[in-house]
Amino acid sequence: MKIGVLLKQTPDTETKIKIKPDGSGIDESDIKWVINPYDEYGVEEALRLKDAAGGGEVVVVTAGSKRAVDSMRQALAMGADRGIRIDTEGVSLDSYTTAVILSKAIQSENFEVLFAGKQAVDDDCVQVAQMTATALDWPCIWPAEHIELGADKKSVVVTRPVAGGIKEIMEMTLPGILCCDKGEHEPRYASLPGIMKAKSKPIAELKAADLLAGETPKVTWSGFRLPPERKAGKILKGEPEAVCAELVKLLREEAKVI
Amino acid sequence: MPQLNCTDFLNISELLSEEEIEVQRMARDFTEKEILPIITKHTRESTFPKELFPKMGALGFLGATLPQEYGCAGLNNVAYGLLMQELERGDSSMRSAASVQGGLVMYPIYAYGSEEQKKKWLPLLASGKKIGCFGLTEPDFGSNPAGMLSRAKKKNSHSTNSGWILNGTKMWITNGTIADVAVVWAKNEAGKINGFLVEKGMKGFSAPEMKGKFSLRASVTSELVLEEVEVPEENRLPKAEGLKAPLGCLSQARYGIAWGSLGLAMACYEAAVEYSKTRIQFDKPIGGFQLTQKKLAEMLTEITKGQLLALQLGRLKDAKKITPPQISMGKMNNCAIARKVSHVAREILGANGILDDYPVIRHMMNIESVYTYEGTHDIHTLILGEEITGIAAYK
Structure with a gap:
């Protein structure tokens, strides 16, 4: 089974966010970067689905700068097979344009299913996976808590929490996108042999500017400021x-x- | 550039490869999630968390520097050192268990064993399915192992293929009681030290647990008693003859301790920093007082120097240029500073420093063992003394 995982590198949740002096953005100098925790659930579920399907390939797809390679390698060390990085250096992206470049980057991959986290813990926009599904004209389930491969191996059965502690069980015909929440499966540790193997796994590189083909962001950022300090x-x-x-x-x- | 997820004042992250950093971060994650939540209970009850051993094996923690063909991870020595650091940040018991399995059981089988012994034992030990121990120290021969009384004599002195009869007592053996195989060192009739794989259940072999420890409580420490134990020739390590062989194993383990003790020191330092920022006395955090700041500054300085020492040892070891006195310096210095750091951290925590709600008292008790085993602080001092002057003080 050919499986893709949309993976974003985000600041560690314990990071103390600082704003650049001119208010134009976040000061990234002291940030510790990690795999977006929800995307890590996505990696775990992708690896499990590959096993359930009896084999295949798990490909990590990331739009990000060069430092994001570090997080991609972590996913490769967990067991993913290869990566595709869309270099975003010098390009300002919103959720829409991110979805545009992600959907274009994976067009030729013919994934049977895509995993993502239910949201990124940095901007909490909760839009990229849904917009990517729209661009691909695929169904999308948000949030996915428990995922099982259907008997025909062409569908998945997904448990989804809804309000009031109720669980919805849905069957989705593939291809489709699953946005993972914290479920019963903790992301595995990368094993030491896994870490050693990760450095030789390939990461292909694409340019965001090429994939955008003239598309521009729908959102612009006018300024950043921290909430006022509590007295x-x-x-x-x-x-x-x-x-x-x-x-x-x-x-x-x-x-x-x- | 990726960064270490630990105390790193001089940014040694810059001197490390991505894989080395990734190993450290993964090991820290493991310690946070698997060791720290259960270690206080095991320390109180004086039990070894045996269930972690297969988990550590599955992740490649056991014999991690040995080659992949025997089911090991094939790490370099710096990555291995960082792994030891993080395990000991959890508890010296866990680092000791991994050190013994890798450095003192798997390493001698790998370095001095036959191909059959390697194929049989290394994958089982690497996976954590089997546990090993190392028997060198005796009740009356600690710093002076050359005087050992354990004896191996040929069952039939006329046959080269004859089995052996082992007699003797070993003491202070980590994991002895729970081990499936013991690497036991004994002198043959010519007075040469040989290594034997003594298996659990062999007639005349027992391993009673030593009770009453105030240190390394989450680790099993045992005696090994050998009374007319018959060991086949195929269980003798063919390439090990003389004291050099067990000392070669100790170099592996001592190197790991140079890093492990840093992990212990970091755990104490980090706890002391946290405490000194939140404990209010005289209307301000105690970290705001000069006496506390002096203590913290000295702790951080010693840890940082220790990191640079350990790192260069690792690079020398990977380049196969390392010497035993260099390893002695690493073991000696880093255990000594860890011991000091743990004591000062205990002071900073005040009365809370004696409670196991905080990790410091546990580490402070553990370091007493680590300071003494694998060559005491004083013996390593004398090894360096001999290196400097050319005169051995202990002979």
Whole structure:
């Protein structure tokens, strides 16, 4: 089975985000980069589906700068077979143009199924996989929690959480896109032999500018700023009666909430 | 450029390959998810987390520098060192178990064993399905292994193919009680040291566990008792003769300890930094006091120097240019600084430093073993003394 995984490199979730002094973007200098955690579930599910299908190929597809290769190698070390990187150096992309270049890059691959994370933890746009599905005219399930290969090996049976703790079970004819949530399968560790093998696995390179073919972003960023800093709280000290009276007074006069 | 996911003040990440960094990050991830959540319980109960061994095997942690044809990962020595660092950041018991299996059991089979022995044992040991131990130290011969009393005599002195009869007692043997195979060193009738693969269940062989340890509590430490144990010739390591053979194994393990002890030091340092930023006394974090800052600055400086030492040892080892006194310096220095760092971290944590809610007291107790085993601090000092002066103080 030929399986693709859309993988984005994102800042580690513990990163303290800093804005460039001129407000034009994020200061990336101290960021620790990781595989978007939801995409890691995608890699895990892709590797499991390959096993369930009795073999095939898992290809990692990334739109990103050169540093994203590090994250792609991690997926290759987990067991993916090869990579395709669309070099985005010097190109400003929104969700739409990212979907354009991803769908074009994989056109000739004839994947039977594509995996993605349910969202990227950096911008939380939750759009690229759906837009890619639209561009390819494929169905898309969001979010996918549990995935099983259908008996005919041409469909998948997917469990999807919906509001109120209810699970929806859907069958999707392939090809299609599955957007993975945290399910029951923790992403595997890359084994040491896997890490050693990863360096010799091929990563093909394409240029975003070539794939865009004149398409331009629908969204432009006008500025970045951090949320205002929280003011320090006020601690009232003293006898309970006096503190309560003071508190009520402040809530009425200063905070104006009662 | 990818970065190490650990204390790296001088940016040694820049001196490492992508694979080396990836190994470190993966090993740290493993320690965070698999070792740290269970290690306090095992330490309290004094039990070895045996269930982690096959997991470590499946990921290639056991005998990781040995070649892939025997089911091993074929790592270079720097990547291996980073692996040891991260395991010991979890607990010295886990690093010890991996060190013994790889450096002291698989390595002698690989270096001194027959092709049949390698094919039989290495894949089983690499996968963690079988556990090995190493028997050199005796109750009365620790720093001076050449004086060992264990004896191997030929069952039939007229036949070259004859089996052997082993007698003796070994002590302080990591994993002895749970081992499926023991690499046992004993003198033959000519007084030459030979290595034997003594298998669990051989008549006359037992491995009682030593109780009452205050250190390495999540590791099994045992005696090996050999009473007229019959060992076939095919279980003798054919290429090992003389003290050089077991000392060659110790060089492997000591090298790993030079890195492992850094992991222990980092765990203590990181806990101390975290604590000193959050513990408020006299209305400010204790990290804001000069005495605490001096302690933290000295800890970080020693760890950083230790990293550079370990890294260069690894590069020398990969280039096959390393000498035993260089390894002694690494083992000696990095255990000593880790011991100091753990003590100072314990001070910074105040009363909390004696509770196992924090990792520091566990590491502080563990380092006492690591400081002493695989050549004590003093013996390594004397090895360096001999290297400098040409005069052996211990002979």
